[in-house]
Amino acid sequence: MEDIAVSxxxxxxxxxxxxxxxxxxxxxxxxxxxRNVVIGAVAAxxxxxxxxxAGVTLLGNDGDDAKNAAATSSPVPSExxxxxxxxxxxxxPIGTKCSYRKDTSGSPAKNVGMPPTKPxxxxxxxxxxxxxxxxxxxxxxxxxxxxxxxxxFLARKNFFDNTKCHRLATPENSGLSLLQCGDPQAKADGxxxxxxxxxxxxxxxSENLGGIPYSKGTVAVAQAVDAVNQNGSQFxxxxxxxxxxxxxxxxxxxxxxxxxxxxDEIVKGGWITNPExxxxxxxxxxxxxxxxxxxxxxx
Numbered sequence: 001m002e003d004i005a006v007s008x009x010x011x012x013x014x015x016x017x018x019x020x021x022x023x024x025x026x027x028x029x030x031x032x033x034x035r036n037v038v039i040g041a042v043a044a045x046x047x048x049x050x051x052x053x054a055g056v057t058l059l060g061n062d063g064d065d066a067k068n069a070a071a072t073s074s075p076v077p078s079e080x081x082x083x084x085x086x087x088x089x090x091x092x093p094i095g096t097k098c099s100y101r102k103d104t105s106g107s108p109a110k111n112v113g114m115p116p117t118k119p120x121x122x123x124x125x126x127x128x129x130x131x132x133x134x135x136x137x138x139x140x141x142x143x144x145x146x147x148x149x150x151x152x153f154l155a156r157k158n159f160f161d162n163t164k165c166h167r168l169a170t171p172e173n174s175g176l177s178l179l180q181c182g183d184p185q186a187k188a189d190g191x192x193x194x195x196x197x198x199x200x201x202x203x204x205x206s207e208n209l210g211g212i213p214y215s216k217g218t219v220a221v222a223q224a225v226d227a228v229n230q231n232g233s234q235f236x237x238x239x240x241x242x243x244x245x246x247x248x249x250x251x252x253x254x255x256x257x258x259x260x261x262x263x264d265e266i267v268k269g270g271w272i273t274n275p276e277x278x279x280x281x282x283x284x285x286x287x288x289x290x291x292x293x294x295x296x297x298x299x
Contacts, residue, residue: 096121098146100202103232105224108194109201110184110233112157119149123298126151126219126254128160131292132266135237135259137219139298143208144253147221147231148298150204151253154233155296159200164188165291166195167236168271173285177240179263180222181293182233188286190272195286200233212252214243217260220250239267266291 097117103109119141126137126148141148154160166186169176185198206229212218215238222234231251238244256263269289277284 096145098149098204100146100150100204103199103201103203103230105199105230107197107199107232108185109199110159111201112154112159114202115150115153119145120152121145123148123152125257126155126296126298128259128293129295129297130262131290131294132262133259135262136257137254138257139254140208140212140252143211144251145207146204147207147251147253150200150231150233151235151296152298154200155298158295159184159233160293160296163293164286165293166286168266168285168287170267170271170285171240171242173271173273175242176246177216177242177267178236178238179266179287179291180234180236181291182222182235184233188290190274190286191276192274193276195274195277196234198233203230203232205229206231206249206251208251208253210248212255214238214246214248214250214252215241216243217256218243218252219254219256220252223250237263239263265289 096119098115098119099117100114121141123139123141126139128135128137139148160182163181163184164186165179165181166183166188167178167180169178169180171177180196183196183198184200186192186195188195206221206223214220218238220236220238221231222236223232224230228249236250237256266287266289269287271285272288274284274286
């Protein structure tokens with residue numbers, strides 16, 4: 001048993017190194033043309049019960065590559081949140097049905113079941129109650145009905161209660177501006193090697209890609225770097241217009257209408273770099289000012 005455990009650790013380290021090399025290559029390719037930064041839901045490749053499962057990263061740039069990217073292109077963030085545009089797609093109140101499927105990646109999950117297939121198209125707002133106050137999001141339900149349906153289901157199951165936002169990306173550390181949350185396993189202390197891996201145990205397809213720009217205040221679902229239609233429980237809030245440069249591969253489902261000043265203060269507090277993160281970029285920049293989600297409700 002001891003030999004097996006050692007072998008698994010060696011294999012984990014090897015896979016993590018290979019993953020980081022791939023990430024560095026992507027960052028180099030992006031900086032050679034237009035920056036194309038990715039935002040994913042979980043992190044790295046992890047050994048569990050003697051078997052391997054593939055995870056994903058939060059940000060495609062890290063270390064010096066990210067800093068160089070930030071130095072070459074740092075738009076000034078807008079002082080106001082983005083406005084939700086007119087829907088490019090309107091869900092059919094009668095015929096719209098959603099499909100959710102089991103997450104087979106092996107990511108550590110907090111299983112609370114599957115959302116219903118029939119979405120509530122009347123939902124208008126999502127209120128995230130944090131330890132610093134409420135952040136209210138105007139939902140693009142007609143544009144992303146199944147995404148909103150998933151968040152409504154998880155909120156009813158108290159999935160997000162007492163979870164911590166594990167990633168603060170800024171132009172200085174990543175070339176981006178965003179706060180990422182929704183990992184039920186995250187400790188956000190700069191020490192936990194596996195921050196960014198937790199999930200809801202199911203995935204669903206992307207929606208509304210390109211329907212809302214990723215400017216300040218936009219809320220979108222995090223997704224795997226090398227995968228499509230693998231949305232889960234993790235989400236991010238754009239904190240500046242730098243994030244508009246991200247590839248339109250992440251479902252935007254709302255815009256912050258209240259509480260942006262709370263998030264601005266979190267940014268001012270800075271971040272904690274986690275040198276022990278297994279990918280080198282997955283959960284490596286937790287906010288120094290802890291952000292704890294007390295409750296999420298949709299209405």
